Amino acid sequence: MKESLIDAVAVLPPTPKRSFSPWRIERRPDPERISLYRISAVLLGLAVSLVVAPFFTSTPPAEFYGAIWSGTFGSPLGMSNVLTIATPLILAGLAASIPYRLGLWNVGIDGQMLMGAWTATAVAFAMPQAPGFLMIPTMMIAGMIGGALWIIIPTFARLVLGVSEVITTFLLNFVAVGWVAYWCTGPWYPKSSAGGVRAEPIPIQGEIGKMDIQGIVVTWGILISIALPFVFWAAFRFTRWGYEVTMIGDNHRAGRYGGMNVRRLLVTSMLMGGLLAGFGGTIYMMGTSGQLSTSLTNNTGFNGLVIAVLAGSNELAVLALAFIYSLLLAGGGSLGIVGVDSDLVFAIIGITLIFGSFGEAYARLRLVRTKSAGARSDSKVKEAPWTINSSH
Amino acid sequence: MRNRKIVPAVLLVGLVSLVAACSSSTPAATEAAPAATEAPAATEAPAATEAAAPAVSEAPVVPLNITWLYTGPENDGGYNVINEVAMNAMGTVPGVKVNGIFDVPYSDEASQITRQAIANGAQVIVDTTGIGTYLTDVCAENLDKVYCYSGADAGPQPANSASWWLPDWDLSYAAGVAAGLMTKSNIIGAVVPYEIPIAVQGINGYALGCQSVNPACEVKVVYMNSYFDPTAATKASKTLVNAGADVLRNLTDDASFCKVAEEEGVYAVGEYNDFASACPNSIITSTVWDFSDYMIEEAKEIQAGMFQSTGDSGFPEITPLKIGLGGPRLGTFGAFVPADVKAQVEGIFAEMVDGKNFFVGPIYDQKGKEKVKAGVELDDKFLFHGWDWYVKGVTASEG
Numbered sequence: 001m002k003e004s005l006i007d008a009v010a011v012l013p014p015t016p017k018r019s020f021s022p023w024r025i026e027r028r029p030d031p032e033r034i035s036l037y038r039i040s041a042v043l044l045g046l047a048v049s050l051v052v053a054p055f056f057t058s059t060p061p062a063e064f065y066g067a068i069w070s071g072t073f074g075s076p077l078g079m080s081n082v083l084t085i086a087t088p089l090i091l092a093g094l095a096a097s098i099p100y101r102l103g104l105w106n107v108g109i110d111g112q113m114l115m116g117a118w119t120a121t122a123v124a125f126a127m128p129q130a131p132g133f134l135m136i137p138t139m140m141i142a143g144m145i146g147g148a149l150w151i152i153i154p155t156f157a158r159l160v161l162g163v164s165e166v167i168t169t170f171l172l173n174f175v176a177v178g179w180v181a182y183w184c185t186g187p188w189y190p191k192s193s194a195g196g197v198r199a200e201p202i203p204i205q206g207e208i209g210k211m212d213i214q215g216i217v218v219t220w221g222i223l224i225s226i227a228l229p230f231v232f233w234a235a236f237r238f239t240r241w242g243y244e245v246t247m248i249g250d251n252h253r254a255g256r257y258g259g260m261n262v263r264r265l266l267v268t269s270m271l272m273g274g275l276l277a278g279f280g281g282t283i284y285m286m287g288t289s290g291q292l293s294t295s296l297t298n299n300t301g302f303n304g305l306v307i308a309v310l311a312g313s314n315e316l317a318v319l320a321l322a323f324i325y326s327l328l329l330a331g332g333g334s335l336g337i338v339g340v341d342s343d344l345v346f347a348i349i350g351i352t353l354i355f356g357s358f359g360e361a362y363a364r365l366r367l368v369r370t371k372s373a374g375a376r377s378d379s380k381v382k383e384a385p386w387t388i389n390s391s392h
Numbered sequence: 393m394r395n396r397k398i399v400p401a402v403l404l405v406g407l408v409s410l411v412a413a414c415s416s417s418t419p420a421a422t423e424a425a426p427a428a429t430e431a432p433a434a435t436e437a438p439a440a441t442e443a444a445a446p447a448v449s450e451a452p453v454v455p456l457n458i459t460w461l462y463t464g465p466e467n468d469g470g471y472n473v474i475n476e477v478a479m480n481a482m483g484t485v486p487g488v489k490v491n492g493i494f495d496v497p498y499s500d501e502a503s504q505i506t507r508q509a510i511a512n513g514a515q516v517i518v519d520t521t522g523i524g525t526y527l528t529d530v531c532a533e534n535l536d537k538v539y540c541y542s543g544a545d546a547g548p549q550p551a552n553s554a555s556w557w558l559p560d561w562d563l564s565y566a567a568g569v570a571a572g573l574m575t576k577s578n579i580i581g582a583v584v585p586y587e588i589p590i591a592v593q594g595i596n597g598y599a600l601g602c603q604s605v606n607p608a609c610e611v612k613v614v615y616m617n618s619y620f621d622p623t624a625a626t627k628a629s630k631t632l633v634n635a636g637a638d639v640l641r642n643l644t645d646d647a648s649f650c651k652v653a654e655e656e657g658v659y660a661v662g663e664y665n666d667f668a669s670a671c672p673n674s675i676i677t678s679t680v681w682d683f684s685d686y687m688i689e690e691a692k693e694i695q696a697g698m699f700q701s702t703g704d705s706g707f708p709e710i711t712p713l714k715i716g717l718g719g720p721r722l723g724t725f726g727a728f729v730p731a732d733v734k735a736q737v738e739g740i741f742a743e744m745v746d747g748k749n750f751f752v753g754p755i756y757d758q759k760g761k762e763k764v765k766a767g768v769e770l771d772d773k774f775l776f777h778g779w780d781w782y783v784k785g786v787t788a789s790e791g
Contacts, residue, residue: 070511077511081504181617185586192547192706195522196498197586288500289526294617295497333501334508336493337459341466 035317041359049351071334076215086326091280092304093318108169109301111176112147116278119146124202132205147278155270198293219287229319453487454695459514463521464620471645481684502526548704555708563679568601571639581637613788666723678723685718756784
């Protein structure tokens with residue numbers, strides 16, 4: 001059981017030992033460029049799908065591209081939407097990325113975001129008269145705690161019983177939706193609502209203030225979201241915790257041999273994921289309509305997981321990819337307005353992500369001719385990944 | 393430090409996108425300007441017609457862009473299909489152009505979509521999903537640019553917004569009568585999205601209608617916490633059949649309930665769309681939510697500058713029931729339905745159209761306590777949004 005404590009799933013596929021074709025796949029000797037390849041692949045996929053997509057809709061190409069342009073860079077409203085979507089998406093990306101460094105899959109980000117937002121709402125309703133400067137930080141902290149609490153069961157199930165966190169975190173999403181649905185249709189059912197399912201809005205002073213930069217309206221939550229990837233990027237390079245997580249993510253046996261407490265790191269990185277997710281759900285709710293609803297996150301968590309996998313343990317790549325992904329979502333949203341089928345929008349996003357995942361493999365592996373002796377020799381370099389990373 | 397070189401690369405990407413974002417704010421401003429000048433056309437135009445009306449007898453065509461918001465996908469087989477009928481009916485009014493946006497979620501994205509639609513030139517927004525404040529907040533930001541129709545909203549409406557709905561309680565009662573005349577087990581079922589008053593009135597109406605012709609009638613309800621989830625609706629329908637229900641009704645959007653009825657050999661009464669062609673062997677009749685006449689009328693009123701907000705009343709404008717196409721009505725009866733059953737249901741519906749109130753006391757709650765005294769009539773406001781207890785004979789459970 002102890003051995004399987006952290007099985008670094010899907011970190012690196014084994015290098016084929018012998019191939020009968022003149023080509024073979026091997027690890028790249030230049031891992032420094034990994035994130036660059038990844039991001040370029042996503043951009044390439046975006047370009048390809050955008051060139052192909054207009055052939056599959058009756059909307060004229062000019063209107064098609066016009067809608068994407070005005071829904072993203074082309075108008076202050078478009079940029080407002082992009083940044084509003086990016087605010088929780090960056091945090092969701094981090095919430096997946098940090099456990100992923102240890103080979104752990106946090107598939108329950110949507111649930112953690114909902115529970116964070118639920119806890120924050122509960123706190124706001126408990127102190128309706130409190131001034132904003134008191135209510136906002138309290139709600140934010142409550143949101144983080146709510147998100148972290150929601151990942152405690154999967155964390156300890158993994159730690160004590162070895163239950164896969166993929167299953168437990170994923171299934172708890174449904175529990176969270178059910179829990180929020182109960183509160184939205186029951187105790188917090190708003191007097192003004194009829195068909196929709198959403199809670200009574202939080203007191204107005206609990207909403208986060210909005211900035212207006214040349215017509216781009218966005219809450220200051222975006223500043224926190226942009227800052228946090230840099231904070232974690234630095235933490236993974238300059239703190240003992242970050243170093244240990246990176247080290248164990250690469251090779252947990254070596255880490256344990258070096259005297260690291262793998263269990264403690266597992267718990268802290270999982271809790272950090274839940275905390276960030278809860279915070280993301282909370283500031284999204286506080287920055288938009290101030291209402292809890294079952295579809296508050298609208299798959300932000302799963303999108304964050306995709307971003308984390310494509311970004312591959314680089315927080316700054318998470319930031320860049322989350323921004324690109326927000327462009328996709330906002331542009332896709334405005335495509336619906338000019339009559340483009342929402343399925344085509346999903347297809348565009350899907351094609352982009354498939355390119356991204358090819359890029360993910362391409363970033364790590366390359367195709368070489370076996371006849372060249374030179375290519376073979378440098379493939380030995382990455383045999384034990386942690387050896388070349390010990391430059392700290 | 394394996395990613396040392398990547399840092400400048402990522403920063404570069406970030407910088408490029410930032411630069412792109414900033415540089416684009418100037419063309420954005422110029423682009424927004426024509427949009428702003430275009431939009432008031434809606435408000436200007438009615439003024440022009442008003443001025444011209446006394447002089448010219450034939451009103452000129454007023455262009456009007458109308459955007460409809462839908463929950464769930466296009467062709468969901470039920471709710472969206474019938475709402476598209478009304479949308480397309482609106483599109484037949486001269487000068488009116490309609491388009492629909494699907495999969496609108498109950499989150500801030502609904503507001504984002506609405507803002508974007510207004511920026512794209514929508515002068516009227518019709519919400520069929522019940523997004524409430526996600527819509528009305530945006531309407532209040534755009535008082536001189538847009539008119540809004542907020543579906544079944546009980547909240548206060550800004551001056552450019554109206555809430556609208558239909559007497560679903562009456563339709564539910566009629567559905568209950570149809571079910572009560574056909575059931576043999578005296579247990580009828582309903583698959584319902586959420587446990588909220590707007591659904592509770594539908595269940596109570598269904599139960600009272602059934603009990604009016606079949607005093608032993610019981611209603612079993614399964615909630616599935618979603619408006620559109622065919623898998624869950626199928627499961628919930630099977631649960632109801634296993635619990636003994638031999639008539640199924642949907643308050644969910646799609647056709648799974650009657651597909652299950654076809655498979656299991658039980659009956660069904662449809663809500664929203666006319667499900668007779670989808671399930672010819674099970675559908676007794678359907679209660680069809682046709683808003684065509686109402687929406688055509690509203691489009692003409694806006695063109696004539698006669699829009700009326702429902703204000704802070706907390707009560708929607710109620711589309712009247714109608715015998716025949718164009719309004720909320722009874723759908724096609726199944727070929728297997730006996731003539732006397734059909735006649736009885738149609739007779740009760742005709743009385744409703746004439747304005748008879750079927751919600752008269754005594755009405756008892758689940759425990760048999762008299763909640764509405766004999767002779768007391770329930771008013772529309774209570775029926776729309778106030779009913780938060782079940783009548784006698786209803787059993788509800790989470791699906």
